[in-house]
Amino acid sequence: MSATVVRLVNGGVSLVLTSRDHHLPVVSHWGTVLAPDDDLTDVLTPQFVSDQTERLIECSLVPEEARGWLGTPGLAGHRSGRSSTHAFTVTGVDADDHRATFHASDAGLDLTLTVGLTAEGVVELSAELTNTGDDPFTLDSLTPALRVPLRARELLDFTGRHLRERSPQRHPFAVGTVRRDSRRGRTGLQSTTLMIAGEPGFGFQEGRTWGLHVAWSGNHTHLAERAHGGEQILAGGECLLPGEVVLAPGESYRTPALLYSFGVGLDELSARYHAWLRRQHEARRPAGRRPRPITLNTWEAVYFAHDLDNLVELAEVAAKVGVERFVLDDGWFGSRRDDTAGLGDWEVSADVWPGGLEPLADAVRGLGMEFGLWVEPEMINLDSDLARAHPEWILGPPGRLPLRVRNQHVLNLAHPDAYAHIASRLSDLVARLGISYLKWDHNRDLIEAAGPQGERLVHAQTLAYYRLLDELHERFGDLEIESCASGGGRIDLGVLTRTDRVWASDCNDPLERQEIQRWTGLLLPPEFIGAHVGPARAHTTGRTHSLTFRAGTAVFGHFGIEWDLRSANAGQLERLTAWVARAKELRGLLATGRTVRTADRDGTRVHGVVGDDRAVFAVVQLASSPTYPTGPVTFPGLDPDARWRVTLDELTPAPDLVWAAEPRVLSGRALAEAGLAAPTLYPEHLAIIHLERSES
Ligand code: DGJ
DSSP states (O other), rough: EEEEEEEEEEETEEEEEEEOOOOOOOEEEEEEEOTTOOOOOOTTTTOOOOOSSOOOOOOOOOOOGTTOOOOOEEEEEEBBTBSSOOOOEEEEEEEESSSSEEEEETTTTEEEEEEEEEESEEEEEEEEEOOOSSSSSEEEEEOOOOEETTTOEEEEEEETTTTTEEEEEEOOOOOOEEEEEEEEESOOOOSSOOEESSTTTOSSSSEEEEEEEESSSSSSSEEEOTTTTTTTEEEEOOOOOOTSSEEOOOOOOEOOOEEEEEEEEEHHHHHHHHHHHHHHHHHOOOOOOOOOOOOOEHHHHHHOOHHHHHHHHHHHHHHHHTTTTEEEEEOOOOOOOOBOOOOOOOOOOOTTTTSSSSSHHHHHHHTEEEEEEEEEEEEESSSHHHHHHHHGBBSSSTTTTTOOOOTTBBBBTTTTTHHHHHHHHHHHHHHHHHOEEEOOOSSSOOOOOOOOTTTTOOHHHHHHHHHHHHHHHHHHOEEEEEOOOOTBOOTTTTGGGGGSSEEOOSSSOHHHHHHHHOOOOOOOOGGGGGEOOSSOOOBTTBBOOOHHHHHHTTSSEEEEEEEEEEGGGGHHHHHHHHHHHHHHHHHHHHHSSSEEOOBBTEEEEEEEOOOOOEEEEEEEEEESSSSSSSSEEOOSOTTTTTEEEEEOOOTSSOOOOOOHHHOOEEHHHHHHOOOOEOOOOOOTEEEEEEEEEEOO
């Protein structure tokens, strides 16, 4: 038996792949770096047991039935019902320390597996299938996999809904499949975002964890599967709809990138994804990453009530408190006076904006701010000029419209004329108004997304959307785009390599945001997560919170405001101005530092961002504590041997604590292990603590 072993080592992680007898490679090790001479070739080979195939099961990167894997197949497809089983032979391997490409073939099919291990320690896995046969090959699914060690006995995935995105769910990693499909035509409010397997009891700093993210904004799946033979995998890819991908002879299909991260504790796993995304952005914006501008979004301030004088007044107050970007939300175009009409008509409404948007855009710029605009390019209301002119551009099965959501339907971007129309409307707007920022919304799931023959089009729609983003980026290099979809419904690393931030949720209630931002932040660095200060009474929950809690929550994301500041009193504006200044002081740290979290204890949560020379933490009282006072809290992630000066932020309540009155200098080790007495806080309040590296 021959074996080809590929050892990838990068970013503090190693991945060892073994291909036996030219079969597709199997993961021998994925995790901490092993010694270069550690040879795992035979030491992990199990012994034969009863009821086993004549060869041991090979659970490869594309698990095959032909190699004894009887779980979810890595590849499913056929030629009109024929040629539906596959046994690939590796025909060539190109590898260096960081990347390997396996070329394999089976009758009429070529398969290329690309595995990269990035400088951050993220495994990038993708597969490309080419039809080398003479007749069409219908691809049902191609979902590559990485095997994870058996000591991963627990799973963490996420669910969500409008206003409550990314709620964690923990389960045992038992025999069977935990499969999280998202068939919404967009990433989805309920999409899991990550599928994580870990050692029992894993936490933010403890326990080995192995995670998968599928970087795709259309239908997709993440699955964790444990077979009765003991193999267990994390697999994923696109959820293809029937007949969506039929490869003609010579055609290829490539999976989305599967991004895997390993970490001892979730913070390390998360830090790898953060570093990966930051590097992509640096590459996209060669001029360098600038500080994230403080943003005001008009949605909760005025909703559809657009009026030049009111909005100029709002812009004036915004500029005074220190806002740097003013974004005009939904309602500026066509007949869009509420959510029943106008989507698709991307012309400035002459009724509401008789002088065009220029007077507002000019006023905003005159106040020293950038001007941003809301769009929802893939959508259409039946009550619109576009729908009346081109009903054939609406996605749906022949002779029938799909169910409506928020009074709207979806445009078929795979239709060349529809695509060209939308691309030119967007380009004209950006060029004519000098727009530097688009808030790109997508307020419904795709249901029965089909073309005129009933052909399913989610795959094509997703590719067309990416193409549109890429073309806009090409034409307007400085244009920034926010990915929004009813809040956090299009958050994935496929879209985020083409956009600049996300709107994590339509919920601005800081108590809900503590959860939403914490779990969205497992994948995304804080500067990518839009977080706004709303009015005292949250529009989406009816809860009332102090400005400190609202702003002290938003300051841990890309800080913004979504509040009609014309109704704020002088005291509120003064304190908001101070918070805006604080956000500006902290944004450099936030955009480069490492996010750390602790498990909640007695209603208290600690989270922070740690840089080389400074760090900022929030101590958040989510609920009342059963003990009183709450006791010490600890601060993970600091250089343990460095000394850190501790100060309490003057914008948060001053507790009667010795360390708050007389700033102390402690080692990172003491802060992580012994901690500090927590400020006693009302429930739904927080304190912010700054740490500065000290030479004393
Ligand atoms: C949903 C978004 O998440 C909101 O912020 C707002 O832009 C509305 N759509 C506008 O329709």
